Amino acid sequence: xxxxxxxxxxxxxxxxxxxxxxxxxxxxxxxxxxxxxxxxxxxxxxxxxxxxxxxxxxxxxxxxxxxxxxxxxxxxxxxxxxxxxxxxxxxxxxxxxxxxxxxxxxxxxxxxxxxxxxxxxxxxxxxxxxxxxxxxxxxxxxxxxxxxxxxxxxxxxxxxxxxxxxxxxxxxxxxxxxxxxxxxxxxxxxxxxxxxxxxxxxxxxxxxxxxxxxxxxxxxxxxxxxxxxxxxxxxxxxxxxxxxxxxxxxxxxxxxxxxxxxxxxxxxxxxxxxxxxxxxxxxxxxxxxxxxxxxxxxxxxxxxxxxxxxxxxxxxxxxxxxxxxxxxxxxxxxxxxxxx
Ligand SMILES: Cc1cc2nc3c(=O)[nH]c(=O)nc-3n(C[C@H](O)[C@H](O)[C@H](O)COP(=O)(O)OP(=O)(O)OC[C@H]3O[C@@H](n4cnc5c(N)ncnc54)[C@H](O)[C@@H]3O)c2cc1C
Numbered sequence: 001x002x003x004x005x006x007x008x009x010x011x012x013x014x015x016x017x018x019x020x021x022x023x024x025x026x027x028x029x030x031x032x033x034x035x036x037x038x039x040x041x042x043x044x045x046x047x048x049x050x051x052x053x054x055x056x057x058x059x060x061x062x063x064x065x066x067x068x069x070x071x072x073x074x075x076x077x078x079x080x081x082x083x084x085x086x087x088x089x090x091x092x093x094x095x096x097x098x099x100x101x102x103x104x105x106x107x108x109x110x111x112x113x114x115x116x117x118x119x120x121x122x123x124x125x126x127x128x129x130x131x132x133x134x135x136x137x138x139x140x141x142x143x144x145x146x147x148x149x150x151x152x153x154x155x156x157x158x159x160x161x162x163x164x165x166x167x168x169x170x171x172x173x174x175x176x177x178x179x180x181x182x183x184x185x186x187x188x189x190x191x192x193x194x195x196x197x198x199x200x201x202x203x204x205x206x207x208x209x210x211x212x213x214x215x216x217x218x219x220x221x222x223x224x225x226x227x228x229x230x231x232x233x234x235x236x237x238x239x240x241x242x243x244x245x246x247x248x249x250x251x252x253x254x255x256x257x258x259x260x261x262x263x264x265x266x267x268x269x270x271x272x273x274x275x276x277x278x279x280x281x282x283x284x285x286x287x288x289x290x291x292x293x294x295x296x297x298x299x300x301x302x303x304x305x306x307x308x309x310x311x312x313x314x315x316x317x318x319x320x321x322x323x324x325x326x327x328x329x330x331x332x333x334x335x336x337x338x339x340x
Contacts, residue, residue: 002107005029005080006316008100009114010087010256013041015286015301016116017070022309023114024077025333028316031080031108033087033100035254040067041118042287043298049147050166056299066298076338082106086121088255090282098281111281111316114308115261115268116301118287120253127158127245129213139223140216140243144171150242152176156226158213159246165189167244168197172206179207179238181228211236216243256288264290274311275304281315283308 007023009016012034020030038044043052043063051060061069085102090113093099099109124142126132132140144150144167151174157164160182166189168180180197187194200206211228214235218224223243228236253266261268261277261284268277268284272291276283285308286301294300313322327333334340 002099002109003031003080004109005031006110007031007112007114007312008033008098008108008110009116010034010100011041011116011118011286011288012036012039012081012083013116013118013286014043014066014070014298015118015305016041016114017067017074018302019114019116019285019305019308020074020077020079021070022305023312024074024079025327025336026309026313026322027336028309028313029079030077031082031110033082033085033102033106033108035084035086035121037084039071039081039083040064043067046143046163047166048145050170052298054297054299076336082108086254087117090259096281112312113282114312115256115259115277115282115284115288116286116305117253117256120256120266120288124245125247127213127247129216132216135216135218135221135223135243138221139218139241140245142245144244147171147174150174153242154240155179155242155244156181156213156238156240157244157246158182159248160184160187160189161246161248162189162193163246163248164244165193165197167246168206169193169200171244172200175206177207177240178205179209179240181209181211181213183210183212184231185210209236213243213245273307275308276311283312 006028007030009019009032012032023030044067048064049062051062085104088103089101091099097109097111098113101107150171154177155175157168157180172178201208210231213226214229215227223241225239228238267290268288270284270289270291275285285304287296325333331340
């Protein structure tokens with residue numbers, strides 16, 4: 001039996017969460033679906049403890065704190081979360097509404113669909129090292145959920161992007177020893193981070209080596225050492241108990257690719273007035289959409305959510321007028337927020 005609501009949001013990342021707020025202010029009820037077992041998307045899955053510096057009004061906030069604050073902000077609107085579920089199919093009903101199905105057999109019927117699916121179900125790229133699967137989750141990790149777990153470890157980090165550099169800087173004070181390896185002496189990361197990393201190397205606090213990881217040695221998932229292949233093709237033995245490869249993420253868009261949304265390079269093209277896809281009633285906001293000038297920033301997604309909500313209102317309440325109001329001065333908005 002399908003449940004009915006005003007809007008279904010696919011993806012409970014920061015942008016899906018803020019969409020609940022903007023839709024809620026307009027009295028639209030929402031259900032969210034996310035394959036992850038908790039809200040926050042990339043913020044909680046990839047960098048819960050890392051500080052974000054470009055959220056307006058919050059000079060510094062970690063990925064987890066931002067998620068917690070968004071959850072608190074949307075509390076008054078009582079959104080229903082379907083976590084640990086993949087949105088698998090979308091069907092247009094004869095009455096013009098949409099039915100979204102999940103792999104847990106949840107069915108939600110709504111006037112509008114908001115795809116806030118970010119990079120899709122993101123999967124880290126596994127380095128091509130024989131037998132690495134045996135160590136995953138025990139000595140080999142593709143994300144840092146809790147920095148404390150790495151205290152006192154002998155850590156090897158591989159990669160040349162922001163994640164590799166950021167985790168090198170963040171874990172250096174906690175680790176017993178830390179070595180960064182990259183196949184060349186050049187990085188795709190923020191220059192400031194690269195400079196900071198080089199300073200730590202100069203101070204003898206960490207090591208950097210131009211090399212790639214050729215083999216892992218250990219038993220029962222417990223890593224003891226690796227063989228490094230140096231730039232000059234010589235091999236070296238490095239003792240370590242923790243290996244963090246940061247070779248980027250593979251975007252696995254999954255079933256959204258089958259939603260008939262005319263994807264362009266795995267992104268959903270939208271207009272910049274309503275952030276609606278070419279299929280009326282289906283909106284796309286946050287990292288999943290594309291339009292001229294798109295910036296994959298959280299603040300851009302927040303703006304997109306606000307404009308999307310105005311358009312979704314007219315679909316869900318075709319006979320009602322929408323009056324623009326400020327939260328500071330509207331007693332009706334304040335009542336909805338539970339502050340009046
Ligand atoms: C290391 C790092 C640092 C960053 N730093 C900053 C920064 O400083 N400032 C900034 O503005 N941005 C930053 N970003 C980018 C920012 O995290 C993204 O722009 C933001 O997370 C996008 O939010 P979103 O809600 O659109 O998507 P996401 O956060 O990707 O969330 C999408 C959600 O949709 C779910 N999903 C996808 N497909 C399905 C499906 N079929 N069924 C169910 N669920 C599905 C996923 O599981 C996910 O939870 C950073 C990103 C990274 C990786």
